[in-house]
Amino acid sequence: MKRNVLVVADLRANQLRNVSFEALGAARIIADGGEVAALLIGHEVSGLAASLGAHGADQVYVADREEFGQYVPDHYAAAVEQAIEAFAPQAVLFAHSAIGRDVAPMVAARHKAGQASDVIHVELVGDDVIFTRPIYAGKAFVKVKIAGDLIVATIRPNNLPAHEETGALGNVTDLPVRLSGDVSTHVRDVLKKAVSGVDLSEAKIIVSGGRGVKSAEGFASLQELAAVLGGAVGASRGACDAGYCDYSMQIGQTGKVVTPDLYIACGISGAIQHLAGMSNSKVIVAINKDPEAPIFKVADYGIVGDLFEVVPALTEEARKLFA
Amino acid sequence: MNIIVCMKQTFDTEARIVLENGAVKEDGVQFIINPYDEYAVEEAIKLKEAEGGVVTVVTVGPARVEEAIRTALAMGADEAIHVEDEAAFGxxxxxxxxxAAVIKDRPYDLIIAGNQAVDDGxxxxxxxxxxxLGVPHISTVTKLEINGGEVVAERDAEGDTEIVTAPLPVLVTAQQGLNEPRYPSLIGIRKASKKPIAKVAVAELGLDALAIARRSSVVEIVLPAAKGAGRVLEGDTGARAQALVRELRQTSKVL
Known part of the structure; x- marks a missing residue:
């Protein structure tokens, strides 16, 4: 069954996140021969439209306004509504990011539509779209299908294959968005704490530290290993609570849920809340002094030992590899 | 101030998930207030203690949910509404x-809920x-203040902190870090048994069961593939580091 599918692109610091292309890949499956459109919301972002076209969007709507430089729920929802009006989709996909997970249920509620959140797999079975998503913090997975005129879904980064890049351009259209004057939430200030460098949600390699790292200075050796591997540094809640690092680095049920190719857990015991954020990583390495630590149960490779000896040794070996 | 808390009872976060006839088995599972909703209950009680008012807990679920309601009442909530009706379990x-139908005809200045439930997530x-309800919302809030007719909230946006204001009435969702939920006191537990729990059916809410029927249906629930035992590397530090990097490159192909 042909469907029109709208993808709301996800941005970080005015750059497209890879999950936008992954959502376009999912959209192509759901469209089943129908049209795929992308919506770009932001300020001074129109230059990114071509890249969405190249990654499979037949149509790119650009909602570029000063007001979109900062996320305000009503403003972003209005832009999505405008695109829905213009494109008349049967499905709308968002990233399962801070913005996507906030706007998607607004849109779904307005259309009384069902929504699949945090989707890690999409398939067509006959005319039905089947979404797979984790439940019970990844201790089980549910496959769901959604009835009705509109399907809404949010896509977890790093799980679905990105739409391949082609020479296609996509038809780029400006989308004028009417904003109502009586928006009631106002962002007074933003305290930027998220670390620069590799985006944790989308990193292919993550070196992560827990209480065992013992201090903020202790994270330096993890930073070094991550830098050599071209990865990002994450942390357990314990390490954040202890003040070793900022909460923007937290991985777990509360922080970020990540699915890298390689996750190196250093001095992390492996509490259930932490496992919920990383247990679907492709390959897990655990480095811990305590051979009984639960993290070893999910690890593919374990090293029982002092991380302050093991991590520098790994960094040295990795340097040799990439030399 | 009238504060409404949307609460859900969930599996304990440590609960093992077992499937029986394709569904998640509930027998023998310990139930708790969804941890994010527990922050919502605590915040509502703290605000009531500071500003005066009434805290009403609203929940949907089977009879077992009453235990979670009693806990919230024992913490200090004043009253509860329990929609115990199959037609609401979609x-x-x-x-x-x-x-929304339960809340809409009641007086409210503030609605607080958890930002997600740990079961469905x-x-x-x-x-x-x-x-x-046509009210604004502020998601994943880690700090909340009432300033006259306005809320000032700090919200977690993937690590950045946004300071957001909105006029009452407003709905906010609680993120970990908002507060430390209290344990019910003995006096609280005694008082809770006398606090009112109103039972409400979907038909009384003027809702058409068909119109609110579920849109999403479960095709299948699966457990993650059991992971083979990992390999613990032996030897001195240098040898183990070398072996690991080699394995990651040659066997796992992630480097």
Whole structure:
């Protein structure tokens, strides 16, 4: 069954996140021969439209306004509504990011539509779209299908294959968005704490530290290993609570849920809340002094030992590899 | 101030998930207040203690949910509304329609809910309720202040902190870090047994069961593939580091 599918692109610091292309890949499956459109919301972002076209969007709507430089729920929802009006989709996909997970249920509620959140797999079975998503913090997975005129879904980064890049351009259209004057939430200030460098949600390699790292200075050796591997540094809640690092680095049920190719857990015991954020990583390495630590149960490779000896040794070996 | 808390009872976060006839087995599972909703209950009680007012807990679920309601009342909530009706046990569409219908004719200045439940983890219901009621919302809040007729909230946006203001009435969703929920006191537990729990059926809410029927249906629930035992590397530090990097490159192909 042909469907029109709208993808709301996800941005970080005015750059497209890879999950936008992954959502376009999912959209192509759901469209089943129908049209795929992308919506770009932001300020001074129109230059990114071509890249969405190249990654499979037949149509790119650009909602570029000063007001979109900062996320305000009503403003972003209005832009999505405008695109829905213009494109008349049967499905709308968002990233399962801070913005996507906030706007998607607004849109779904307005259309009384069902929504699949945090989707890690999409398939067509006959005319039905089947979404797979984790439940019970990844201790089980549910496959769901959604009835009705509109399907809404949010896509977890790093799980679905990105739409391949082609020479296609996509038809780029400006989308004028009417904003109502009586928006009631106002962002007074933003305290930027998220670390620069590799985006944790989308990193292919993550070196992560827990209480065992013992201090903020202790994270330096993890930073070094991550830098050599071209990865990002994450942390357990314990390490954040202890003040070793900022909460923007937290991985777990509360922080970020990540699915890298390689996750190196250093001095992390492996509490259930932490496992919920990383247990679907492709390959897990655990480095811990305590051979009984639960993290070893999910690890593919374990090293029982002092991380302050093991991590520098790994960094040295990795340097040799990439030399 | 009239504060409404949307609460869900969930499996304990440590619970093992067992499937029986394709469904998640509930027998023998310990139930708790969804941890994010527990922050919502605590915040509501703290605000009531500071500003005066009434805290009403609203929940949807079977008879077992009463235990969670009693806990919230023992913490200090004043009253509860329990929609114990099969017609309300649908998906996020169903539950949000039911909660909004319960709330809409009551006086409220502030609605607080958890930002997600630890069972379904879909994080939709609270935002949907705000939309259905036509009130603004602020998600994943880690700090909340009432300033006259306005809330000032700090919200967690993937690590950045946004300071957001909105006029009352508003719905906010709680993120970890908002507060440390209290344990019910003995006096609290005694008082809770006398606090009112109103039972409400979907038909009384003027909702059409078909119109609020679930949109999403479960095709299958599966458990993650059992992971083979990992390999513990032996030897001195240098040898283990070398072996690991080699394995990651040659066997796992992730380097």
């Amino acid at each position: 998906d996020e569409v169903t539950v949000s329609e039911v909660l 879909s994080g939709q219901v609270a935002v949907r309720v705000a939309e259905l």
